[in-house]
Amino acid sequence: MSAVVDVQPPRRWTKGIGTFLARGVWNSAVHGAERVPATGPVIFAANHASILDGPLLFAVAPRDVHFLVKREMFNGVVGWALLRAGQVPLDRSHGDRGALSAVLAVLQAGGAAGVFPEGTRGTGQATSVRSGVAWLALQSRAPVVPVACLGARRPGERDRALPPPRRRLHFCFGEPFTVEKEAGVPGRIALAAAAERVRTRLSEHVADSLRLTGVHVPADLGGDELGLGELAPDDVRGGGR
Secondary structure, three states: OOOOOOOOOOOHHHHHHHHHHHHHHEEEEEEEEEHHHOOEEEEEEEEOOOHHHHHHHHHOOOOEEEEEEHHOOOOOHHHHHHOOOOOOEEOOOOOOOOHHHHHEEEEOOOOOOEEOOOOOOOOOOOOOOOOHHHHHHHHOOOOOEEEEEOOOOOOOOOOOOOOOOOOOOOOOOOEEEEOOOOOOOOOOHHHHHHHHHHHHHHHHHHHHHHHHHHHOOOOOOOOOOOOOOOOOHHHHOOOOO
16 A cells, blocks of 8 residues: 655645736636635546646635645656645556545545546546545545636647647636445445546536636547546445445
């Protein structure tokens, strides 16, 4: 099992840099921030189409949020800054329970966590969900807020390309929802049901946000960017085979 990560509280200056990028370099609009619970644990579950989604969502979110970020990013100055922003390194080669346990501890302490539950940077339509976010939601019983990150990558644009400066970007926060394990339901089934509920709510929210903003998403799929891995049914509290 992976060692549990020591998560740092975000430094104020990291939020300032993110805000400069979101508001100064690009023109970010925030919708539905009032839907986010002001206190207590919360999981932001966001779609993922652009390399900007994570850092800009960190900046515009109404709560300090700890995101799972692929371990390969934690090198040099970028890695140093990510740690001071309170981000959590994730080993994508396996189900990194150390990283997930660190995020669970954040939630149990009443904090906010961020996950891109598709486990890939693709079209941004949230058509699939890996089990890591479902495990976190079941274990923490924290409300899940679906988030649509739109505009940074449009049809025909490369998945690693940055949008031109001052492009209008949209971050849409949806209504919170919870997932629960029913008594007597085997862990594997509970995990699959929770993942499907997250997938459905996030996909519906992205579709609603696309209609609201008039933004179009790319039609091509990207490579695996943030694999959360699969979890065993025994990892679900009260569950068994």
